[in-house]
Amino acid sequence: MFKKILIANRGEIACRVIKTARAMGIQTVAIYSDADRNALHVRMADEAVHIGPPPASESYIVIDKVMEAIRQTGAEAVHPGYGFLSENAKFAEALEAAGVAFIGPPKGAIEAMGDKITSKKLAQEAGVSTVPGYMGLIEDAEDAVKISNEVGYPVMIKASAGGGGKGMRIAWNDDEAREGFQSSKNEAASSFGDDRIFIEKFVTQPRHIEIQVLCDSHGNGIYLGERECSIQRRNQKVIEEAPSPFLDEETRKAMGEQAVALAQAVDYTSAGTVEFIVDGDRNFYFLEMNTRLQVEHPVTELITGVDLVEQMIRVANGETLSMTQEDVKLNGWAMECRLYAEDPYRNFLPSIGRLTRYRPPEEVSVEGAIVRNDTGVYEGGEISMYYDPMIAKLCTWAPDRGAAIEGMRVALDSFEVEGIGHNLPFLSAVMDHPKFVSGDITTAFIAEEYPEGFEGAKLDEASLRRIAASCAAMHRVAEIRRTRISGRMDNHERKIGDDWNVALEGRSYDVTIAARRGGATVTFADGGSVEVVSDWTPGDHLARLDVDGTLLVLKVGKVSGGFRIRSRGADLKVHVRTPRQAELAQRMPEKQPPDTSKMLLCPMPGLIVKINVEVGDEVQEGQALCTVEAMKMENILRAERRAVVSAVNAGPGDSLAVDEVIMEFE
Template sequence: MFTTLLIANRGEIACRVAATARRMGLRTVAVYSDADATARHVAACDSAVHIGGPEPRESYLRGDAILAAARQMGAQAIHPGYGFLSENEGFAQACADAGIVFVGPPNSAIAAMGSKSAAKTLMDKAGVPLVPGYHGDNQDPQFLQDQADAMGYPVLIKASAGGGGKGMRIVESSADFAAALASCQREAASSFGDDKVLIERYLQKPRHIEIQVFADTHGNAVYLFERDCSVQRRHQKVIEEAPAPGMTEARRRAMGEAAVAAARAVNYVGAGTVEFIVEPDGRFYFMEMNTRLQVEHPVTEMITGHDLVEWQLRVAAGEALPVTQAELAITGHAIEARIYAENPDNGFLPSIGTLTALNFPPHSAFRNADIRVDGGVQAGDSISPYYDPMIAKLIVHGADREQARARMVQALGQVQAVGVQTNIAFLRRLMLDSAFASADLDTGLIARRHDSLFPPVEPAPGRILALALAGLQAQRGLRHSRLLQNAAAADPWAQRDGWRIAGAYEQTTTLLDGEFAHDVSVKRHGATWALAHGDSTQTLEWDAQAVDAAQYQLRIRLDGADASGTIIFRGEDIHVFADGIVRVLKVHDPVEHAQDAAGAHGGGLTAPMPGKIIAIAVKPGDAVKSGQTLLVMEAMKMEHAIMAPTDGTVEEIFFEVGDQVADGAELASLTD
């Protein structure tokens, strides 16, 4: 076994690898960019080496800098994590040439699986099932029908030169094929001047199920069962679970053996994942092989009890796999939710900023437990525009799927993140959704269940407003509604208990709740407090415990009904965490925002999402028309034009080409 390991990655996977390496007694070396000088993964390792600028191409994608760091620190092995250089055959070869162990498969296996068309040819030869289809030149109608009949229905006829849905037909039975083919060919010829078509099996409500495989240098290979990764947004996984709901032992064995055959076909070594697309009737087809550890590997660790990173390190050191296939077994059910800094209500666009608060329920970090958290950031860290906006992976284990799901609902309700927008509330709605609860899974679930997953926003209920008002009272010094429990000031005029000569006290606060505004009054008569909102007046009691200057744990009693929650203040925002959800309220100060109401900043144009300015089409002094493009931003590899909302004159441009901007940043100002 090597003694020094360099981890060529960042964030949670670097912390994850470091945790196992430390437990095994290995010395660890981190690498970091300018943006990550104080990152958590740097602190998690024994030493660290700076390798370049914040852009990945300036640092984490620089194989030469990483190898130089390994030589400098005497590292005998490099763990690439996932992403960045983990599936780069050139880097794997460079490690071998430098005499440094690459903790992953040989470069030949990476190359073989890197080309999807070549990989499918290899898989076909290895007997791994592929999606049935015909893409050849023979366009004889009877020949095409024979191909479709052999595939099984439904099939999809598509114009080879097509696009936009033209020249495309779904055929449900053999009897319908000839007419559909003729219609499709006519439309293809009319639209594209080419009536050539291809035939593919049409997959309805497909699931994404992957098999974890492992192989060593002694000829051993096993599969550690499956993970269901069907719940996706923008073709990226959101929820992963193991085992796959509804999986039979026979199908599990068939898929596992197919995955091992795929690994053996390329002389694989180490951890790999073979991904399949699966039809409702159980037929499965090879999609691709990821030649690295997957983000979702913890769910496999939870149900098998094995540390896959330890397996990687031992196999890379030349050891044999620690168990045989017959010795592997599934215990219980595990679900992983990826917590991202992103806005689900705005197309899941990333949210950058500083995490001013980040709290999780009691958990184990990077090790199996009922609740496990694998995270790479902590309160005070920034979510930068340079890297994936993952905050943490929340993983739960239960005796069965329903217990695991219930545990995930509860755990998500206890996660508190302030400073950036997150998908936490969305993930909890997903866990509670009837389709997910009943395991009615497919890759289109989020789109199919859009209305229930993105419900209309309702006004905050009374108990949320009461918690916010009690939090404001606590911040002002009244931590308890029972006045004798509050610390008395030496100067009676400095006491903040709401005392009045006439015995009555009332203060009205306007709380902004998205598009809603609530006028809420706190009243005191003698020793009794009340909360008035709309036509309702209720007795109010509260008890607040300060966590720090901006955070309080609260218990309230509203007309005898108890409620509890956490209040976190951030600027004008009041984050109310209660009942498993969060509401962000603002105290409206009409004096402070008088100019806002008068439209002092009405000509400002703000960024709709975090991104980079890639073009500026105007300059100060230019006259512009409504709808004219002023700037162009790039976010998530897409361009977004920022247009003038009205006719006017450009007063100022606040950024330059190449600048990164935050969500809501003012980009330019216009005058009439």
């Protein structure tokens, strides 16, 4: 077995590989850029080598720099993780020439299947059903428009060397095809060093289901079930689960056998994933093969008990697979939510900054429940603008799908993140969405269910009453503590009343509290009552309460006269007042926000790539105003209505903070 491996990656996947290597008794080497000098993967590895400036194009994907790190440390093998050099045949070739094992497939398989155009051609030749499209090289934007019309709108414009949603656009007309081609080409060049683009038919209402394969160098190949990856935003997966709630055993077997046959046709070894589009009648079409470990691999590990990283290392070491297809059993259900550094209230635009608070839920593995969190960050660390915005993958396992979803709800409510925008509220909202709960999902789920973006979850009346009762009980505890340390006791506790008013979400509840040790009975004016039991202490950021026998987890912040409460995707200001205070509060005027309707504000920290207009130009609704790049993604900002440009305050190359004014309008 290898004594030392180098991980040619960063973030949570580098940490993930280090954990398995450590368990196998293998030493690890991390590589890092200037931006990652204090990163978690650097801290975890046995050794670390600096490889250059923050941009990946000057550090993580520079083969010569990675090879020099290998020579310096004497690493015998390299695990590429995903992204960066994981599907780069030249890197695999360089390792082979240096006598270093690549913990992944051979160069030929990467060339055959890692390239999206080549893989589609091979799949067609092998008789695999594929989505209609144009696999040749596309010269320019006008050529892209011509091809798109031949294929038929809508079309998917994709980077040949792409992955992770980078370099992908959906076009519904000629204008979008032109813009999408150029943006995809730019993103592909900056992310992968390869700007080739292809176009295929975009199948509406599809499910995205993928098969995990594992092959050794002795001719053995197996599949380890499927993953449902249909919850996607901007073509990037957000929530995955295994198995799929849609497949039957017959379809699973057919897809699995086809995936293995395709892998063996190109002499594939190691772990890999064959992705399919599946329609409502369970017809499936080959989409692409990812010749690497997938981001969502933990859900497969949770339902099979197979450590895929370990298997990759053993296969690279020349070992034979220790299991056959008959040995693979799917047990229970697993969910994965990707925690992204992006603001769901700003249309999921990237967010950067310092993690002032980062407290994941406790990882547990007990009978009937597992909570796992794969992460690459820590409290006090920085989220950089240079890399992918994913900072953690939260996973749960349970014997059935309903229990796995409920476990994820509690885990998400228990996950504390402060200092940056993040998508935890959105993930929580999806876990409660009726369509998701029923399994009635497609890749259009987010676009259809959140067409205007995410503005926070709306809780039902029963949930609001539970939160109101909990906050009333918590406020009473806080008031008792405050009086004890106020210096006004005179050896007596100041009388804390039993009658309170709780205001939240435009509702007002008059309640009476009958307190007892460890809990309280909260009675509403309409006669309904709620039993609240908790050991919450004022100042705690997380409250775990038993409300009428059901667990309720609240993230708790302080606001004047009450709490900021976050639960199940909702972000609430809850004011708890005496009856007299509530009466006076009704007479207070509301503060009006400033008028920014005549300004284009930068929606995320990023780099201005292009300004499309000049002072004096009249712009129309939907017209492109400028392009902002952040975290390897280009974002086109458009006019919301007809207006005349009165000022342009930024230009190409300028780095802007969130809400800086890019331009103004008359």
